[in-house]
Amino acid sequence: MTQPLLDVRNVSKAFGGVIANRNISLKVNRGQIVGLIGPNGSGKTTLFNSIVGYHPIDDGEIWFKGEEISRYRVGRIARLGLLRTFQQTRIYGRMTCMENMLISLPERESSFFGLLKSRHSAGIQRAKDLLEFVGLYSKRYHYAGDLSFGQQKLLEFAMALINEPEMLLLDEPTAGINPTLINGLIDRLKRANEELGITLLVIEHNMRVIMNLAEHIYCLAHGEMLAEGSPEEIRNDQRVIDAYLGAH
Amino acid sequence: MNRRLANVIAIVALGVIGILGPWLFPAHLSQFSKLWLFIVLALTWDLLGGQTGYNSFGNVVFFGIGMYAAAVTQVGLYYPVAAYTAAKGGGTEFVFDAAQFYTGLALGLPVGGLLAALAAAALGMVILGMRGHYFAIATLGLAIAAGELAAGWEYIGAGSGMVTPTPPDTIDTTLLFYYLSFALAAVTFGFLAWLYSTRFGLAINAIRDDEDKAEAMGHHTTRNKVVTWTISAFFLGVAGGIFGNLSKFIDPIDVAFNGAEVGVWMILMAILGGKGTLWGPVIGAAVFYVTKELFWTYLLGWQRVALGALIVIIVVFFPQGIVGWLKERWPERFGPSREEMEAADAKGGA
Numbered sequence: 001m002t003q004p005l006l007d008v009r010n011v012s013k014a015f016g017g018v019i020a021n022r023n024i025s026l027k028v029n030r031g032q033i034v035g036l037i038g039p040n041g042s043g044k045t046t047l048f049n050s051i052v053g054y055h056p057i058d059d060g061e062i063w064f065k066g067e068e069i070s071r072y073r074v075g076r077i078a079r080l081g082l083l084r085t086f087q088q089t090r091i092y093g094r095m096t097c098m099e100n101m102l103i104s105l106p107e108r109e110s111s112f113f114g115l116l117k118s119r120h121s122a123g124i125q126r127a128k129d130l131l132e133f134v135g136l137y138s139k140r141y142h143y144a145g146d147l148s149f150g151q152q153k154l155l156e157f158a159m160a161l162i163n164e165p166e167m168l169l170l171d172e173p174t175a176g177i178n179p180t181l182i183n184g185l186i187d188r189l190k191r192a193n194e195e196l197g198i199t200l201l202v203i204e205h206n207m208r209v210i211m212n213l214a215e216h217i218y219c220l221a222h223g224e225m226l227a228e229g230s231p232e233e234i235r236n237d238q239r240v241i242d243a244y245l246g247a248h
Numbered sequence: 249m250n251r252r253l254a255n256v257i258a259i260v261a262l263g264v265i266g267i268l269g270p271w272l273f274p275a276h277l278s279q280f281s282k283l284w285l286f287i288v289l290a291l292t293w294d295l296l297g298g299q300t301g302y303n304s305f306g307n308v309v310f311f312g313i314g315m316y317a318a319a320v321t322q323v324g325l326y327y328p329v330a331a332y333t334a335a336k337g338g339g340t341e342f343v344f345d346a347a348q349f350y351t352g353l354a355l356g357l358p359v360g361g362l363l364a365a366l367a368a369a370a371l372g373m374v375i376l377g378m379r380g381h382y383f384a385i386a387t388l389g390l391a392i393a394a395g396e397l398a399a400g401w402e403y404i405g406a407g408s409g410m411v412t413p414t415p416p417d418t419i420d421t422t423l424l425f426y427y428l429s430f431a432l433a434a435v436t437f438g439f440l441a442w443l444y445s446t447r448f449g450l451a452i453n454a455i456r457d458d459e460d461k462a463e464a465m466g467h468h469t470t471r472n473k474v475v476t477w478t479i480s481a482f483f484l485g486v487a488g489g490i491f492g493n494l495s496k497f498i499d500p501i502d503v504a505f506n507g508a509e510v511g512v513w514m515i516l517m518a519i520l521g522g523k524g525t526l527w528g529p530v531i532g533a534a535v536f537y538v539t540k541e542l543f544w545t546y547l548l549g550w551q552r553v554a555l556g557a558l559i560v561i562i563v564v565f566f567p568q569g570i571v572g573w574l575k576e577r578w579p580e581r582f583g584p585s586r587e588e589m590e591a592a593d594a595k596g597g598a
Contacts, residue, residue, distance in 0.1 A: 052464065078466030086464075092457035094524075095450070103450035107466045112475070115448040163465060 003066055005030040005167055005199050006051070006082070011060035013043075013050050020046040022223050023060070028167070033193050033200045035214030037207075037234075039243055043223040044203045045087060048169050052084045053077045065166070079107060081166035085173065087203075089152045093145025097136055097155055100144050101127035104159040123162065130158045134188060150177040154185070161192055167199040168192075174206050182206070186213055211235065219243070258527075266430040270423055277426050281494055283537045284429035288436045288487040289510065290517035290529035292480040295440060297515065298523035299449070300476050301456030302380070306371075306387030307484060308511035309394045312504035313367050314360035314485025315492035316404055321359045322352030322413045322493075333405035342413075349415040357428075357489040364485025365478045372474035379459065391507030398500035409499040412492050425494045432490060436483045441526055443479070452476055456524065513540075520562050522571030531570050 004027040013021040020043045028034045038044050050057045053074045062070045064082050072080075092100050105123045131137045134154040139147060144155055153176065160168055173189065174182050186209055192198050204210040210217065211231040219227045219234060221243040227234060234240055265272065269280055289311070296302045323332045326348055335342065344352065375386045399407040415421055443449055451472050454462040463469050492498045505511075513536065521532020539558060543551040566573055575582040 074463045075466055075468060078464055083466075084464060086461070090458050090461040090464075092454050092461065094457050095453055099450055099453070103447065103454050103462075104465055107468070112468075112471070115451055115472075116446050118445060119447050119450050121447070159465070 002029070004028055004063075005032075005065060006201065007061075007063040008047070008051065009061045009063070011047070011050055011062060012058045013046055013055070014058055019223050021050065021057075024220070024223075024225050025060075026218050026225070026228070028199060028201050030166075030199055031193070031197065032216060033189070033202065033214050035210040035217040035231075036201060036203045036220065037205070037210055037217060037240075038220035038226070042220040042243075044220055045171060046223075047220070048084055048171055048203065051077075051169065052082065078163075078165075081164075082169070083160050083163055083165035083167070084169035085153075085156050085160055085171055087171040087175070089149065089156050089176075091144040091147075091152050091155050091159070093143065095144060097131060097140045097142060097144055097147070098124075098127055100155060100159055101131060101162050104162050106163050126162060130162050131155075133161070133191075134158045135184070150181060153177055157185075157188070161196065161198070164196075165198060167201065170200060170202045170204075172203055172205060174204065174209050182209060189213060262530075263434065266434065269426060269430065277422050278494065279541060281422075281426045281429040282491075283534065284426075284433040285487050285491055285494075286513070286517060286537050287433045287530050287533040288429075288483055289514040290521065290533040291433075291436050291440055292484045292487075293514040294518040294523060294525075294529045295443075295480045296473075296476050298518055298525070298528070299444065299456060300452040300473060301459075301524075302376070302473065302477075303384045303515070304387045304477070305384060305507070305511060305515070306390030307480065307514060308505055308507050309371075309390045310364035310368055310481035310484040311488040311491070311510065312391075312394055312398065312500075312506075314364040314488030315498055315504045316360075316398065316410070316488075317363040317485065318353075318356035318360035318489030319410055319412050319492050319498060320404060321356035322349075325352050325355065330403055333403065333410055336405075336408065336411065344413045344415060346416050346419055349413060349419060352413060353428075353493070357486050360489035361482040361485040364488065365482040368477045368481030369474055372477045373470075376473040376477065377470055391505050391511050395501040395505035395507070398504060405498075405500075407500065409497055409503070411497050412495075414496075421493070425490060428490050429487075429494070432483070432486055437526075437530065439479075439483075444526060448472070448475075453524075516559060516562065519569055520566065522569030522573070522575075525569075525571040525575075528569050528571040535570070 006028040008024060008026045011021055011024045012019070024047055036044050036047070049055055051062055053069065053072050053076070057070060060070070061068055064077070064080060067080070069077050069080065092103070102119055102123055128137065128140065131140050134157055136151060136154055136158065139151065144152065147155060153173065157173065174185055177185060189200060190213065193200055202210065202213060214231060217229065217231055217234045218225060219240050226243055227237045227240050229237070266284070270277060273280060293304070293307050296304055320329055323329050326344065327342055332342055371390070375383060378386055398404060404410055451462070451467055454467065455469055455472060459469055488504070492503070495503055498504050517532040517536045518529045519532070520536055521530065522528025540555060543554045547554045568576065571582070
């Protein structure tokens with residue numbers, strides 16, 4: 001078996017006396033869509049933050065593409081091709097959607113002097129295609145801050161795609177999105193995975209969404225890994241059901 | 249009217265006024281020289297404060313560094329600086345002929361700019377890792393510290409200041425410094441207009457809007473901030489060099505590192521005109537400078553009170569500044585224009 005794209009080994013993280021993650025391990029293979037679920041406060045976002053280098057981890061190792069990234073900072077990890085979106089959607093509010101897209105083009109290869117090219121020098125067509133892909137084409141010259149929350153989420157997703165990451169961590173992509181749009185979003189996530197070859201690790205509370213989307217699911221509770229398996233196994237796992245219904 | 253055309257007309261009009269200045273307002277030439285320099289101060293402050301979202305209260309430091317560095321270079325090329333400052337710049341032994349004066353200026357101004365830029369790069373690497381308010385507070389102390397340091401350094405005249413080289417009578421310095429100031433304003437404006445049209449412009453706007461996001465998207469945010477401040481400091485340094493010569497005398501606290509006046513004014517001008525816009529600082533500087541001169545002329549004794557009231561009015565009623573207000577009031581005329589969008593489309597579209 002080939003090495004996993006993302007390999008989290010026994011990661012622990014505490015904030016003062018609160019242990020947010022204890023001995024968490026998970027693996028994501030290239031091309032997979034993997035789900036991460038768990039009740040509120042179970043440490044999902046903390047794990048995301050640890051992976052992308054937002055805060056140092058106390059213990060354990062994180063490997064990406066065969067390289068240990070446990071000590072790397074946020075920007076460096078992003079440039080390696082491991083990107084995340086935020087639970088509280090983050091876009092550049094006082095810039096237009098197109099500008100948001102254009103400045104999200106990958107920085108990986110470009111030196112500082114690459115930045116001194118015209119802002120219209122590259123990626124216009126790609127930006128438009130991706131805005132079309134998420135259904136925001138007609139809004140492309142609106143200020144991103146004027147969009148609705150759901151639209152901002154879609155924009156953030158499109159910004160992540162234009163960055164051409166190898167792997168994308170999505171923190172609750174469907175939260176706050178109109179239920180009628182959710183099916184469209186699931187479809188787009190799947191297409192991003194299949195057509196663009198982006199590996200996905202998705203935090204999600206909407207069970208219908210995650211069961212439809214992910215081929216493998218990890219479940220956290222109280223900062224510890226509670227269960228893992230196929231959607232079917234997770235659905236029938238008594239421990240998972242108890243964790244969600246508060247039987248502890 | 250076509251937005252592009254309006255822009256071109258405004259630039260040409262300003263250019264013509266600038267070039268014809270000595271004939272249009274011969275009696276107020278030195279005031280207008282200062283106006284051009286104030287435009288540079290506002291533009292360079294806005295580069296970090298408006299476009300990048302990092303409010304600096306310490307930019308006046310680079311102004312002062314440029315001022316001293318230029319003067320020291322101008323003197324040092326021909327005389328020992330310590331002896332010159334010890335003589336309080338006077339005396340008959342320190343004479344500059346025309347060639348010496350021009351050479352000193354031609355070398356001194358770039359040296360002023362470069363030293364200021366170096367200082368910004370060094371300081372930036374230390375304090376631009378701080379975010380937003382923390383950075384603002386850190387810069388607050390810079391001007392005070394710089395002023396005190398300069399006032400204690402004998403080599404540059406310490407507390408009694410430094411006189412800039414006196415040119416021979418054959419040189420019309422009023423005219424010379426007028427055109428130097430105007431040229432600097434024009435070059436600064438042109439450079440920033442270009443810079444804001446590049447991807448770098450987008451990158452610093454991204455920092456302004458959400459720095460965590462920019463970092464999470466792989467931007468070198470700290471590097472971009474340091475570069476921004478360095479560029480800003482370069483033009484400020486050159487402006488300082490000209491201003492020192494224009495004032496003829498550099499006092500460490502009242503002229504060079506005058507945080508309470510110049511340091512605050514540059515912020516006000518940018519805010520009054522509209523933070524984060526290209527034209528805002530230009531308009532803000534013009535309106536502010538003219539108002540200030542009027543206050544100093546007609547409200548003497550109360551000028552500072554009037555200026556204080558004006559500041560309060562600006563912040564309360566025009567928080568987005570003149571250009572920001574126009575954009576909000578008439579977005580179709582001052583917002584992102586259709587033509588700009590279509591032009592961008594056409595360029596990359598095919």
